[in-house]
Amino acid sequence: MGNGSIGRILVIDDERxxxxxxxISLASQGFDVVEAETGSEGLQKAVQCSPDLVLLDLGLPDLDGQEVLEALRAQSGVPVIVVSVREREDEKVRALDNGANDYVTKPFGIQELLARVRRLLRFRASQSGESLAMLFRQGSLTIDLNKRLVLRGDEKVHLTPKEYALLERLCRHAGRMVTQTQLLREIWGPTHADDIHYLRVVVSRLRTKLGDNIQSAHLLQTEAGVGYRLLVEPDEAGETTANTERLS
Structure with missing residues (x-):
């Protein structure tokens, strides 16, 4: 990493x-940028330069990007944002299930992509894989997993077991897209992997209780047909001082 660099980004894309x-866009923000034109070159450079984040195209000349993603995941936990022209829902789901942290379709807005890069790097600085943090905050919302306590301001939020299980799993992957299939399998069990309606009902109730604005989805983001992302910040040093009664 060069002097003054805020991170190293590996770009794997066959389009010059x-x-x-x-x-140019990443360098203007202070990032070092390493480029690879093929999947095999990208995997080699991922080992050589130890990037802080990878931007990965799926349509590569030698390997399919999904194969590259699987190989990246086998060798490291580096955050990966897929940047691809493939818009099909099954491609997005497969990439996220294979370990992608985010998925952006081409053409894309550079400011949005840069914001996604910054967010992933912030989370990487505070956690590795699943978050080890037990306390999360966003605005007036506090989530204390150790005490099984959720507060809006000083007011306790009462959640059902399924609502809490969903919130806990989203906190463990805070800032990352978690697929519908993964949530259904982990919360309802493998026989309910296709019961999307169950999940949508619980998400709707959870949004209401957390005070999330469904129109702006500023806290609990939805990508239709793919999954959900919870935008809360881990606070590993903090502690709650309000009522510590556990959720039933």
């Missing part, structure tokens, strides 16, 4: 113009 555009 895309790589150039991303290099």
């Amino acid at each position: 113009q895309i790589r150039r555009f991303l290099r």
Whole structure:
């Protein structure tokens, strides 16, 4: 990492113009940028330069991007944002199930992509894989997993077991997209992996209780047909001082 760099980004994309555009945009924000034109070159450079984040295209000339993603996940936990023209829902779900942290379709807005990069790097600085933090905050909302306590301001939020289980799993992957299939299997069991209605009902109730604005989805984001992302910040040093009664 060069002097003054805020992170190293590996861009794996076979389109020269895309790589150039991303290099200029990322460098203007203070990032070091390493480029790879093929999947095999990308995997090699991922080992050589130890990037802080990878931007991965799926349509590569030698390997399918999904294969590259699986190989990246086998060798490290580096955050990966897929940047691809593939818009199909099954491609997005497969990429997220294979370990992608986010998925952006081409053409994309560079400011949005940069914001996603910054968010992932912030979370990487505070956690590795699943968050080990037990306390999360966002605005007036406090989630204390150790005490099984959820507060809006000083007011306790009463959650059902399923609502709490959903919230806990989203906190464990805070800032990352968690697929519907993963949530259904972990909360309801493997025989309910296709029962999307169950999940939607619990998400709707959870949003209401957390005070989330469904129109803006500023706290609990939805990607239709794919999954959910919870935007809360881990607070590993803090503690709650309000009523510590456990949720039933």
